[in-house]
Amino acid sequence: MRCPFCHNADSRVIDSREADEGATTRRRRSCPKCGRRFTTVEEAVLAVVKRSGVSEPFNRSKVVAGVRRACQGRPVDEDQLQKLAQQVEDAIRATGAAEVPSNEVGLAILRPLRELDEVAYLRFASVYRSFTSVADFEKEIAELKARQPGAADVAEPAGTPAG
Numbered sequence: 001m002r003c004p005f006c007h008n009a010d011s012r013v014i015d016s017r018e019a020d021e022g023a024t025t026r027r028r029r030s031c032p033k034c035g036r037r038f039t040t041v042e043e044a045v046l047a048v049v050k051r052s053g054v055s056e057p058f059n060r061s062k063v064v065a066g067v068r069r070a071c072q073g074r075p076v077d078e079d080q081l082q083k084l085a086q087q088v089e090d091a092i093r094a095t096g097a098a099e100v101p102s103n104e105v106g107l108a109i110l111r112p113l114r115e116l117d118e119v120a121y122l123r124f125a126s127v128y129r130s131f132t133s134v135a136d137f138e139k140e141i142a143e144l145k146a147r148q149p150g151a152a153d154v155a156e157p158a159g160t161p162a163g
């Protein structure tokens with residue numbers, strides 16, 4: 001590992017410890033040339049496999065970009081987008097898989113997005129859950145309504161046949 005201070009091509013590890021419950025390894029390094037110390041973090045690459053079969057490293061900013069599009073005109077700020085992308089990454093890493101299909105990344109976005117903004121959620125869901133008809137939207141909206149606090153008080157009378 002190159003020294004970030006003097007750009008010496010080599011450095012040596014003086015300490016190594018696991019962090020984030022073993023998901024990452026932090027190494028304390030020392031430069032033999034300038035003597036300065038720095039820390040590196042090592043973590044397994046989480047690969048996203050696209051429909052074409054090509055895989056690429058998971059990229060949080062791509063999640064942000066996709067969600068930002070769905071949030072156009074909605075009261076969602078950049079901090080919230082970043083937080084959502086972090087939640088998505090955590091959820092995917094928590095599965096322990098080394099690679100995930102890109103479609104699953106989309107699905108992992110849905111849950112936190114639903115908490116964030118329901119309109120953006122519907123836009124996003126229409127793509128990732130392949131809505132093909134107005135009925136798909138209606139079903140999803142019915143589920144959103146059912147989730148709202150106090151929904152039971154304003155729901156349709158008991159005994160209404162479902163569907």
Ligand SMILES: [Zn+2]
Pocket residue numbers: 003004005006007008031032033034035036
């Ligand atoms: Zn150095």
